[in-house]
Amino acid sequence: MSDPVKVGVFVCHCGTNIGGIVNVPEVVEYAKTLPCVEWAEGNLYTCSEDGLSSIRNRIKELHLNRVVVASCTPRTHETLFRKNCERAGLNKYLFEFVNLREHCSWVHMEKPAEATLKAKDLVRMGVAKVSLLQPREDLATDVLRSAMVLGGGVTGLSAALSLANQGYRVDIVEKEEELGGLLRFVNKVFPTHRPSSVLLNPLIESVLEHQNIDVHLGTELTEVKGFVGNFKATIKENDESRELNVGTIIVAVGAQSHKPTGAFGYGRFENVMTQLDFERLGTDQHADINHVVMINCVGARNEERSYCGRFCCIVALKNAILLKEANPRAQVTIVQRDVMAVGKLYEDYYRRALEMGVKFVRYDRARPPHVVGTDREAENVRVFHVLMGKEIELRADLVLLTTPLVPAEDNQTLSQMMKIPLGTDGFFLEAHQKLRPVEFPADGIFVAGCARYPAEIPDCIGQGLAAAAKAAIPMARGQVVSDAFVSEVEPSLCSACGRCIEVCPFGAVNWAEVRTSSGGKKNVARINPAECKGCGLCTASCLSGAIRLPGFTDEQIFAMIGNQS
Amino acid sequence: MSQKSVLIIGGGIAGIQSAIDLANMGNRVYLVEKKPSIGGRMAQLDKTFPTNDCSMCILAPKMIECANHENITLLTYSEMADIQGEEGRFKARIIKKARFVEQDKCVGCGECAEKCPTKVTDEFNMGLGQRKAIYKYFPQAVPSTYVIDPEHCRLFNGKKCGVCQKTCKAKAVNYEQKDQEIVLDVGAVIMATGFDLYDVSPLTEYGWGKIPNVLTAMQLERMICASGPTRGHLKRPSDGKEPKTLAFIQCVGSRDVRHRRYCSAVCCMHATKEAILAHEHYPHLSSTIFFMDMRAVGKGFQDYIQRANSEYAVEYIRARPGRITENEENGNPVIQYEDTTTRELKSREFDLVILSQALRPSESNAAVAQQIGVTLDEFGFVAPSEDLLNPFATSRGGIFACGFCQSPMDVPDSVVRASAAAAKVAETLAACS
Numbered sequence: 001m002s003d004p005v006k007v008g009v010f011v012c013h014c015g016t017n018i019g020g021i022v023n024v025p026e027v028v029e030y031a032k033t034l035p036c037v038e039w040a041e042g043n044l045y046t047c048s049e050d051g052l053s054s055i056r057n058r059i060k061e062l063h064l065n066r067v068v069v070a071s072c073t074p075r076t077h078e079t080l081f082r083k084n085c086e087r088a089g090l091n092k093y094l095f096e097f098v099n100l101r102e103h104c105s106w107v108h109m110e111k112p113a114e115a116t117l118k119a120k121d122l123v124r125m126g127v128a129k130v131s132l133l134q135p136r137e138d139l140a141t142d143v144l145r146s147a148m149v150l151g152g153g154v155t156g157l158s159a160a161l162s163l164a165n166q167g168y169r170v171d172i173v174e175k176e177e178e179l180g181g182l183l184r185f186v187n188k189v190f191p192t193h194r195p196s197s198v199l200l201n202p203l204i205e206s207v208l209e210h211q212n213i214d215v216h217l218g219t220e221l222t223e224v225k226g227f228v229g230n231f232k233a234t235i236k237e238n239d240e241s242r243e244l245n246v247g248t249i250i251v252a253v254g255a256q257s258h259k260p261t262g263a264f265g266y267g268r269f270e271n272v273m274t275q276l277d278f279e280r281l282g283t284d285q286h287a288d289i290n291h292v293v294m295i296n297c298v299g300a301r302n303e304e305r306s307y308c309g310r311f312c313c314i315v316a317l318k319n320a321i322l323l324k325e326a327n328p329r330a331q332v333t334i335v336q337r338d339v340m341a342v343g344k345l346y347e348d349y350y351r352r353a354l355e356m357g358v359k360f361v362r363y364d365r366a367r368p369p370h371v372v373g374t375d376r377e378a379e380n381v382r383v384f385h386v387l388m389g390k391e392i393e394l395r396a397d398l399v400l401l402t403t404p405l406v407p408a409e410d411n412q413t414l415s416q417m418m419k420i421p422l423g424t425d426g427f428f429l430e431a432h433q434k435l436r437p438v439e440f441p442a443d444g445i446f447v448a449g450c451a452r453y454p455a456e457i458p459d460c461i462g463q464g465l466a467a468a469a470k471a472a473i474p475m476a477r478g479q480v481v482s483d484a485f486v487s488e489v490e491p492s493l494c495s496a497c498g499r500c501i502e503v504c505p506f507g508a509v510n511w512a513e514v515r516t517s518s519g520g521k522k523n524v525a526r527i528n529p530a531e532c533k534g535c536g537l538c539t540a541s542c543l544s545g546a547i548r549l550p551g552f553t554d555e556q557i558f559a560m561i562g563n564q565s
Numbered sequence: 566m567s568q569k570s571v572l573i574i575g576g577g578i579a580g581i582q583s584a585i586d587l588a589n590m591g592n593r594v595y596l597v598e599k600k601p602s603i604g605g606r607m608a609q610l611d612k613t614f615p616t617n618d619c620s621m622c623i624l625a626p627k628m629i630e631c632a633n634h635e636n637i638t639l640l641t642y643s644e645m646a647d648i649q650g651e652e653g654r655f656k657a658r659i660i661k662k663a664r665f666v667e668q669d670k671c672v673g674c675g676e677c678a679e680k681c682p683t684k685v686t687d688e689f690n691m692g693l694g695q696r697k698a699i700y701k702y703f704p705q706a707v708p709s710t711y712v713i714d715p716e717h718c719r720l721f722n723g724k725k726c727g728v729c730q731k732t733c734k735a736k737a738v739n740y741e742q743k744d745q746e747i748v749l750d751v752g753a754v755i756m757a758t759g760f761d762l763y764d765v766s767p768l769t770e771y772g773w774g775k776i777p778n779v780l781t782a783m784q785l786e787r788m789i790c791a792s793g794p795t796r797g798h799l800k801r802p803s804d805g806k807e808p809k810t811l812a813f814i815q816c817v818g819s820r821d822v823r824h825r826r827y828c829s830a831v832c833c834m835h836a837t838k839e840a841i842l843a844h845e846h847y848p849h850l851s852s853t854i855f856f857m858d859m860r861a862v863g864k865g866f867q868d869y870i871q872r873a874n875s876e877y878a879v880e881y882i883r884a885r886p887g888r889i890t891e892n893e894e895n896g897n898p899v900i901q902y903e904d905t906t907t908r909e910l911k912s913r914e915f916d917l918v919i920l921s922q923a924l925r926p927s928e929s930n931a932a933v934a935q936q937i938g939v940t941l942d943e944f945g946f947v948a949p950s951e952d953l954l955n956p957f958a959t960s961r962g963g964i965f966a967c968g969f970c971q972s973p974m975d976v977p978d979s980v981v982r983a984s985a986a987a988a989k990v991a992e993t994l995a996a997c998s
Contacts, residue, residue: 015674015734044734045672076629158954165992189953199953301867310862338858344827344946344972347820387905423864433864434613435578435623437977438984453864458956459981465957466984469586472991476590 005131006038008064009123010055012046012071014101019044021105023116027070030120034127038062046071052084059088066130070098070123091135093484093551098126128559136484136550141530143229143474144247148173150221150414153181154457155449156252157203158464159471164212166468168475171244172207172215173235175410179204179215181254182405182450187279189457190318191349199457224249224418227508227531228444228480248444248471251420251428252464253410255450258299258403265371265399269378272371272399274298275315286326293381293396294320295369296336300404302365307425309404311456313340316402317349320358333359333394335369335383361394362386371399405454419507420445427453438467441505442531443480446470485551486532487539493546494524500538500547501525508532569593569998571990572657572749574645574933575757577605578976579968581627582983583755583990588636590991595749596631597640597659599929602706603628605759609689609703609783611790611797613976614838615869621705621792628707640747642712644929648754648937652963653997657749657937663742665713666699670737673701673709677729677738685717687794691784694794699729699738704792713738752997753963753990756939756947757983758930760969763818763825763923771817771920776891777803778898779918782813782835789842799843799850801917803896808850808916811843812900814886815856818923825923827944830973832921833860837873839919844877851878853915855886855902863975889918926970939964947971957986965989 009031013019024042031040039058043051046069058064067090069081074097082092100119108115145168149160152174160170178184186196207213216237223234233244257276265272275294294316300309313336320332334353339360341350354360361383363369369383381394407426415422420440423429428447431439438446448463449455455463474480489500491514501509508531511523525546527538539549548554569592573580576598584596596603607613608628610620631637646658666677683698690696698718701711719726720740730738762783765773773779778801780788791797801808813836818824833856840852859881861870873879886902898918904911926945927933934941940948940960947966950958957965967986968979 015672015676017674045674048672048735075626079633162988162992166988166995192953194953203954306867306871307864308862308867338860340858340860340862342828342860342862343830343974344942344944345949347826347828351826387908389908427864432623433616434618434976435582435627435980437981457953459978461954461956462978462982462985464985465988466981469590469984469988469991472988473586473589476991 003065005036005066006062006064007036007066007068007127007130008055008058008062009037009040009068009070009127010046010051011040011042011123012051012069012100013042013044014071015045018071018100018105021109021112021115022100022119023112026116027119027123031123031127034124036066036131037127038064047077047080055084056088059085059090065090065094066133067095068098068123068126068130069095070100070119070126072101073099093136094130094133096126096130096133098122125560129556132553132556132559134550138484139482139486139529140479141229141482143478143480144245145169145475145478146171146246147248147250147471147475148231148233148244148246149250149252151181151252151254151449151451152176152179152215152217153252153254153449153460154183154200154203155254155460155464156181156250157207158461159250159252159448159468160213161203161207161210162465162468163471164210166472168212168472170213171246172213173219173221174215174217175220177218179207179217182257183457185276185280187282188318188322190314191345193318193322221414221417227442227528228474229530231444247475248446249418250467250471251414251418251445251447251451252449252467253408253414253451255405255408255427255454258406260299260401260403263298264295264369264401265373265378266401268376269371269373269399270376271397272378272401274401274403275312275319278319278400286323289323289327289398290330291395291397292320292323292330292332292400293394294332294334294400294402295381296334296402298401298403301337305404305406305425307404308340310340310454312402312404314346314349314456316400317341317353319400320353321356324356324358331359331395332357333361335361335363335381337363337365361392371396405450408451411451418445420447427451438463438470442507444474480530482530482532483534485534485549486529487527487534487536487547487549489525489527490546490548491524493544495544495546496523496525497543498525499541499543503537503541505535505537506531506533509538569994570595570749570751571753571755571994572597572655572751573755573757574937575605575759575968575970576600576603576639576641577757577759577968578607578624578627579759579979579983580605580755580757581631582980583757583967583987584631584637585627585634586984586987587990588634592636592991592994594637595640595751596637597643597645599642599644600702601642601664601710601712602702602708603631603639603641604703604705604707607976608705609786611786611793612838612842614834615863615865617838617841625705628705632707639708641708643747645933645936646746648964652993653752655751655754655963657751657754659747659749661745661747663744664710665715665738665740665742666711667737667739667742668708668710670735671710672735673711674735675701675711676732676734677711680728680732682726682728683717683719685714690787690794691781693784693787753965753993754937755986755990756933756937756959756964756966756970757968758927758933758970760924760926760973761928763925765817765920765922768817768824770888771814772889772891772898773920776889776898777801778896778916779889779920782832782839782919782921785839785919789839789846797846799846799917801896806916807847810915811840811850811852811917811919812898812913812915813840813852813854813919813921814900815854815921816885817920820857821923825925825944827973828860829924830860831924831975834863834866834869834975836919836921837861837870837879840879841873841877844879851880853880853882855882855884855900857883857885863977924969924973930970937961937964939966955989957982957989963993
């Protein structure tokens with residue numbers, strides 16, 4: 001049926017990188033003796049135009065239908081060589097890369113003879129594998145030019161507005177009856193001290209006025225199906241269910257302010273409240289307050305919650321400065337463990353508080369402060385002053401507890417519904433902490449703002465915009481192209497144990513109902529090629545041998561490791 | 566087509582990320598980098614906190630993606646001349662400096678550098694190693710093209726040589742190459758010029774440059790890196806011995822009104838990471854970090870500090886050391902400090918002391934900002950945006966900023982802001998078209 005396999009092998013000297021250690025001519029001669037090898041040659045640099053044109057010419061002249069390049073790393077050069085094969089009319093997946101540099105010459109510099117033997121082995125394995133490769137085609141899926149943004153706080157609004165300005169349709173799904181999220185309750189923004197409404201109102205107005213944005217308030221998300229390019233989200237709006245078809249999803253559900261009930265007299269004393277409780281009171285009566293003590297790291301950096309709230313120190317600084325501005329004679333003391341005034345602006349802000357006379361007292365986690373008072377009123381805060389080495393007592397008309405943001409209550413539900421991971425801290429877990437901070441492992445779903453980790457306003461805006469940029473990519477292209485090497489299930493062999501569904505990090509495996517030969521129905525695993533990344537976890541986990549990964553089939557791997565020279 | 570083209574100034578992780586995002590959206594991107602390779606500061610890091618991912622292993626794929634992307638044109642070893650015009654219709658002039666090696670011919674094999682007789686102090690390795698006068702900026706450089714440093718090359722200094730040209734089998738060495746002016750029509754610009762290290766020699770109390778066993782954090786980073794000048798082995802500069810005790814002094818030049826008032830944002834975590842890595846290399850090694858506030862505010866950072874303390878023999882002392890002297894018998898630096906928990910003046914000897922030096926905007930930032938008409942603040946960072954809803958705007962419409970040139974920040978924050986700036990550019994280009 002198919003033409004006989006004709007393999008061409010091209011061994012690169014890479015200057016002296018390979019050629020200085022591995023005896024390349026010997027490897028070439030050896031390659032010529034391998035089964036199905038029609039042609040083998042050495043090149044000074046296979047990646048140079050000379051080397052590339054030589055590959056193309058040999059493909060055409062000798063009707064080669066498989067190519068092996070033995071040179072450096074696929075990381076840098078696979079695309080180049082695949083494209084080169086394509087230019088000569090050969091399916092680009094009939095190419096195999098053998099790494100003679102990183103895997104051989106560089107690590108065996110001291111032993112050229114053994115390195116040459118290993119190079120021969122590697123080339124033989126490459127030839128064995130390439131002979132069993134079959135042509136494949138890239139799989140393209142269309143992408144809808146619309147997005148759903150979950151959450152109508154400053155993060156979600158920023159994301160939605162940016163996408164709408166870029167020309168995409170956006171649905172904002174907000175469970176509250178009003179847009180704005182937590183920022184609605186914040187008095188002023190640091191360090192400019194402009195009212196938060198100065199920021200929030202124009203943002204909300206722009207969103208409401210934008211012709212590309214639909215806002216769904218008081219709305220609950222009940223189901224998400226589909227994958228990048230074509231998600232089907234079911235929402236419940238005014239007791240009516242409806243479906244949104246969107247290409248991408250941004251999760252910007254925010255977080256909630258921690259309420260430390262039972263700690264430091266919170267819930268018992270009327271004048272003990274969180275920073276956010278205080279901000280919600282408004283700024284009118286600050287002038288009458290004479291003694292304020294703030295306790296930082298309440299419910300943060302402890303056994304129960306190890307993380308730092310990132311900007312709570314700055315919130316304390318802000319309210320301390322506002323209180324001092326309203327009443328310069330007020331005694332304001334911040335009881336803290338470290339002052340997290342990170343970056344360019346906040347150190348000056350910290351200094352400003354110091355210069356205004358705000359006092360800072362450091363406490364040790366092992367000796368936390370105590371709030372003491374009468375029945376319903378706190379009167380003093382006792383704290384072991386680390387620098388003075390003794391306990392001091394601070395008078396307090398008002399005690400403000402600086403608490404971190406904690407994960408939203410619905411995170412768990414959402415995580416299961418959309419198959420997006422949560423970290424041990426309860427916040428959503430991004431694909432890579434360093435370089436993919438607003439992505440999930442699955443394509444087409446993104447995370448931003450306090451849903452991911454506490455973030456101050458410019459960071460919320462930044463992450464919202466970053467998620468908008470990421471979501472715009474597949475929508476701008478109009479298509480997503482999946483890798484050709486994706487796993488496949490043979491339904492007749494599937495025992496429906498569900499292991500593959502559990503191990504898949506991308507949510508690419510789902511149940512599908514098929515008819516059995518006896519006319520009944522059964523569930524089997526089905527892999528969506530558009531979501532599969534070809535990682536092979538499902539293939540390895542399948543006990544029935546029902547899943548194969550083209551490009552890494554058992555047959556190919558046995559051919560590579562068998563038949564030792 | 567000028568509306569759909571973007572110029573990005575700076576090829577560090579921020580510029581790279583903006584470039585990839587915008588190119589993936591289908592825009593034409595020109596990425597200008599003054600150094601011979603893209604990669605920026607992240608290329609100099611051994612590993613990254615708090616995951617201890619190998620920095621090059623996660624950066625290199627991004628660099629290669631830039632190089633291979635059909636929509637990205639890399640202009641390395643190039644500098645900005647000026648930008649005329651306005652949002653949607655900029656004309657940018659760039660000077661592509663002569664490498665004296667032709668980029669389309671050089672295959673990066675390195676035989677020229679092997680034969681080159683001239684050794685030069687290697688800035689990539691923070692002065693701890695040497696390179697040749699014809700060199701590749703670092704082993705994984707993108708592009709991998711070599712470059713001749715005319716300041717040190719024998720031939721360019723009137724001496725007889727030409728060895729590299731004779732050695733090069735690809736015939737890529739061209740001593741006649743000239744600087745080239747490139748004019749680009751672009752719709753928007755992103756400034757991502759990153760940071761430089763604050764010179765710590767004026768802080769004479771710490772003895773850097775005088776006491777051999779006092780290094781900067783970036784010097785230690787290169788030393789501990791497997792591709793660095795000592796191939797990952799820690800060696801004291803004074804005697805080559807392997808240190809058993811390290812001390813880190815935080816806020817050297819940072820949070821200091823005499824030098825840089827601001828907090829440099831990354832050093833608490835950076836020092837902790839280096840202490841962890843050093844312990845991983847040498848399980849008997851212990852570290853002491855002298856700090857003011859342990860500013861570990863990012864995701865997973867507090868756990869990282871806890872782990873350093875409980876599993877990697879890292880001790881934290883809240884103190885601001887006043888002075889470092891040298892024990893002349895053994896070359897050990899001696900740190901004088903007040904232990905704030907016991908209120909005692911103490912003096913302690915270590916094998917090696919590391920200064921967590923302040924970070925500052927790129928030294929060329931002032932020049933670049935002037936050429937492209939962007940206002941900076943008193944420190945040389947891009948002046949904060951007036952628009953609360955767009956923290957990435959600069960004083961000039963259509964020019965955006967992201968990353969460390971705005972304010973000190975770590976890699977994830979730079980990456981977020983790079984993508985955010987890309988979104989703002991996409992909005993601008995959509996409005997202009």
